[in-house]
Amino acid sequence: MLTEISRRRDFPSLTAMTYLNTAAESIPPQCVGDALQRYYADKIRGMKGREQHFAALEACRDVSARLLGMQPAEVAFCSCSSEAYNLLASALALGSADEVVVTDLDFPAGATPWLRARPAPSVQLWRAREGALQVDDLAPLLSEDTRLVQVSLVSFYNGHRIDWMPFLHTVRRLAPRALISADITQAFGRVELECAGADIVISSTHKWTLGVHGGCIVGVPAAGAARLTTRAGGWLHLENAFASDRFERAVPKSGAASFAVGMPSFAALYALNASLRYLEGVGIAAIAAHANPLTARVESGLRALGLQPLCAWQPRNPTGIVAFRHERSAEIHAALEREAVHVMHNAGRIRIAVHGYNTSADIDRVLASLAAALA
Known part of the structure; x- marks a missing residue:
């Protein structure tokens, strides 16, 4: 490379x-093509290929966790960042008395779920000045009613990167009950991450991580798992998906695992496992x-x-x-x-x-x- x-x-x-144009679509390395061929070779074995599919998922979880500075149990996968953010909205279940802060440098996936929610929380817009987000402009938007502050570590729009520690300290001081969500799509795989203290990180897989479409990485530190457990239906994320009481109640796994609601996109995970290991090697x-x-x-x-x-x-x-x-x-x-x-x-x-x-x-x-x- x-x-x-x-x-x-x-x-x-x-x-x-x-x-x-990597911020829109990356050029995957040759090893990603090889990984997709391995996926196909495993897939044509039918059910006998499932063991390799789930092994690839766990291998991808391990390398993702290393590069995020997390534990494997704190990492899960969705199909795209839009799915992840809508699942986040289900976990928070915000009401009209709650407030959410988004920025005008965010990608729509992270900003629009709060506008579509019913009942809708009050959405506060942190506006950039001369292309940059200033912490002084954030402070007046924060209060005891702020439940979520959504930012992009690096903006898709102009490349602005949040000055993380002043941002983090401001939110924790002025909005002590707020969760911090960081879209790291335009950073992960390209810059050394600085987002310690975020309650959830979300990244697409077809940009700087050099993977393909159909994947999304979700990282939820274990300390906040209970607050960030989705309310979605499904099966893979449930503790009792096939238990005798499955039509009486649905018991989700907590935290990151609750975002993996259905059959994984194995092809995307074979590709991501290969691309992240390639990036890790470089x-x-x-x-x-x-x-x-x-x-x-x-x-x-x-x-x-x-x-x-x-x-x-x-x-x-x-x-x-x-x-x-x-x-x-x-x-x-x-x-x-x-x-x-x-x-x-x-x-x-x-x-x-x-x-x-x-x-x-x-x-x-x-x-x-x-x-x-x-x-």
């Missing part, structure tokens, strides 16, 4: 393109050390072209995302695509994402292509 030899071996498709610290200077070059290069990043580069809290807006964004994006330079474009915003498989030549090429498009 970090050398030309390993890049060609593990990511052969990158020889034909400059790919800077080392998240090594990825950050390689990719952070490249991301900083993107930010400074945009400014040199007269483009204003939506969030200033933070050397103390670096991420893999730089974004900007432009009135000719669709035209610029089309010009980059013609040069096989792939970035994200949405509603006037262009987002550039740098992972460990990117190179200095990739940055040279995207900046040169942007300069040509602007001209």
Whole structure:
């Protein structure tokens, strides 16, 4: 991932393109394709393959826990982050007297369940200033009635990264009964995590973790398991799913295990087990050390072209995302695509994402292509 030899071996498709869109879709390493083939080989054995399926699940749980700094029993899997957040809403069962804080830099999956709930809690919006969330703006939104503060460790929108410890201390001081939920989708696999003290962490699997669709990691520290046990129906998450009293009551497992309500998405877990072990072998610290200077070059290069990043580069809290807006964004994006330079474009915003498989030549090429498009 970090050398030309390993890049060609593990990511052969990158020889034909400059790919800077990992914040939307990653390029999985070759080992993920091999893992999916193993899943298929196990699946065609029918019920005899189930032993391998569940072994892969537990192996994935182990490596996920290591990279999250948790115990395996504190980790479970859903099909996507939207499912995880709706299950979180079921666990909290908030009422109209309760308050939830979300940010305007959150992805919809983490922000909208509280708007759809009935009865709906009062939703307070923590707004960014100049692309960054300031703790001083959070404090007035917190109270004894705050039951949940939902944030993204790294914003999908502009790459802003929460200054975690001041945020954590502010919530614990001013909203002592609130739970903290952290969406780590745009961080996990790319930056060294700093979210200790979160009551629940949630991550999709098809972005920086280099997995595929159909998976979501949920981490719930054991200390808060009782408060974060879902009220969903299902079977895999129940203690008495096939007991004699199963039509009289449904007794859930507590905490993270209660989020795994049905048959696991085994293909996604085979892939995630392979991709996380690949990342673990390379080392998240090594990825950050390689990719952070490249991301900083993107930010400074945009400014040199007269483009204003939506969030200033933070050397103390670096991420893999730089974004900007432009009135000719669709035209610029089309010009980059013609040069096989792939970035994200949405509603006037262009987002550039740098992972460990990117190179200095990739940055040279995207900046040169942007300069040509602007001209």
